[in-house]
Amino acid sequence: MGRGKLLYIITFYAVQLQTTQTSLQNTVQDCNQSSKNKMKDAELNEIDPEKQPVARETQTGNEKNGYAKVSIPGDMRVKLSGLTKDELMKIAGTVWWIRARWFLLVLFWLGWVGMLAGAVVIIVHAPRCKPIPEMNWWNEGPLYQISKVNEFSDNGLKGVEEKLDYLNHMKVKGLVLGPIHTVQADQLSTLDLTSIKPEVGTEKELESLLDQAHIKGIPIVLNLTPNYERNSAWFSNASSVAEKLREACKYWLNKGFDGIFLSGLSDIVNTSTWTSIQAIFNKTDATPIKALMGSVTGVSVDDVSRLLNSSGVDLFTTQLLDPIKAQEVQKLYNNHLQSSLAWSLSGQTLGTVASTRPAEPIRLCHILLFTLPGTPVVNAGDEVGLKAGEKLQTMWDLESPAETNATAKAVQEERIAVRDFFKTLSDLRGNERALLHGEFINLNNASSSLAFLRLWDQSERFLTAINWGNSPVTMTLSNSDLPAQAKVRISTDAANFAVDSMVSLEKFQLGPQQAVLLSYPYAG
Template identity: 75%
Template structure:
């Protein structure tokens, strides 16, 4: 590499197709000449228009690289239990899922702590050898497995109203399953166990490292305010916390405040966003007043990790069996118009989910970019995700019954932006350009826009 006007030095580039991800901090007046080793006769002359300095990529772990997928009841997900989950890994992989949150699958009788065996798999779900087989195949596909070991998952109190009494068995189980190859442990009602004297020793199990990929300690809470959830996250220091926030029943102004509280106080690598699960039910049932695609977009674009329950990707409602997902692979009877319509709608919802998941996994602004609130009202919300010189993403949602015009202002907003995903393809078609300054959005609609770094 020769730089005009400076002492020359040579660098060989062995591959013409190397992506130039390293920014050049050169002055605009400097010319850069590169002789490529793949073709010695070719020189590249570049005159940089601006001085560029790339921000260092923040430290991320596997659970920050895409969505997580909860399978709370493995028998409901598949007739073959753990073996059936393994058989569905190709399907899960198509959803661009980075990890499964599995179970609980251990042995316990409801509300009887004396029957708790956290290191023993309930035969109704399968065997330890089947779990090991699932782990092996999932890892070969790049999918991590987190095991939910919430003790009394079939009883009234998740921790038998006395978390300290099962703390030693919990620690033994964490060590046991991590040694078997699981990539993390999940605990619901985290505040119950995190407030015990045993918690630091549970944490200590996950602080140990042997140079391999990080093992995650994850948890969830229910019924806490944003401030209380923030306090628990600080206190517990878990790697990922699901808070059941923002509450879709609250006004958009409050939802924006909740996101801001959690985002400002914590690294987004520890923020998990989920509106469904074992106790909450499906996403479609939790948000019946708006199309499920609107909330899929919200969860995929908030700063942190989106977590979905099995069936959320096709919009299953309460009482509907997960097997309905597998029916999408077979042709609906042409004589049954209702079944055909349902199949087409669920397929469209799944395709929308897959498109968002793909963007989440490859766009830096969505993966770890800044979150900037642009607009909030009782029924609508808009925010920006941006990272350094990467493509910017603008998210706008309207779950109200009336159309809304959002007046959006930010220093680098262009006049127009490109539609990347939309619930209103008639008025906001994918790849079309729309006005950003006064963005019009129909009732119960959402749109994801992008524009280039203005520099």
């Protein structure tokens, strides 16, 4: 082999070796770079989802893009350091800082003393709140009379118990039950004031009714009018039953009744036994309050006033006269405690309101009854406007599915609306102090219209306006307390007096057989 050929072979293998070495280096670098990229991807995924690269769909598959890496040169954080102790002491000892401290201290105490003085001035000059008058449970809302238990419910006393939730829903504050004792009409020898008519229920059912009523917060008063089947409530001789009545009062109060109600009070008051009957109801701190209630019908305002003084009853119910005269209401209000007055438009012998006053819309009667000073007393059926001859069962039929007959459906809807109207008034009377125990001020009283104010201390004022005539009226309402406008709270004329609308009180106009209850705030 020649020298030239040997040199060629050595050169060839040297080039091949160098090429192989370069290839190996490139492969190693590619592997290292791939490993670094994978590590960066893992770090981005673990650190913060918001910093992850954006993924987008392509035709060739998933592709990652949007990598961004920002390098911040140096440390840009600002380091703060407070003053040293020596520096603070040096500044605190300067004259200007000492004066500033004294100025701020004096300013603080002057402000504190000023606020204290202001509070004292406000308290001293603020108007005193009028003390709330003594209230009993029979003054807090309407009393509901169930005179004929079997007509109210087919289940007698048990049925009354089943309707206690209904009475609570209507905001009734007391129930006047009965009479339920045994007697034959005008037959004094059959009178037994301590027994229960078998057709009404048993004594056990009565005890259950009393227990459940007290649990639900409804006091029950028993009507013990002896000869309740006839107009002559006392057999034309009250003295003959007075002693029986006294013993019966003790008996039923011990059974759990919260009071006794007597019709035709003027007859029994004049007997010699009346004082001992009154003594049963003397109130002591050791016993629950029991109420003695009575009523009269067809007597003058002066006679009512005399009976209130002589009878000493806790609550006296009188029939509203027709036409209603504000002067007479004002007279009773001025001469007697409002807590002892009660008003009624119906009753055991008279029937419902719609029966006694058929010419007047039932809503008008409800507004009048609930806004007069004193306790409203309603008869079962008044809340839906039942008329003479209609059964009380009609009230419970209102909860059944809507009538298909157009006329029957209209009657059903009207009665439900009347019941809602009644409940709204009952709510208002129980929640508003002016209606609960406010003053009565007559504003206008004509032959067929009436307007009066109810106001109490700094509470909201209420104005009742009623026109039971067949022609429109324009009322001139004059009182220094009246504003230019008032808000409608409830009315019988939704077209002209929509609830919550504002109406002018100057030359106030009211349509025929319409009533409205307005309110306005205390002005100071």
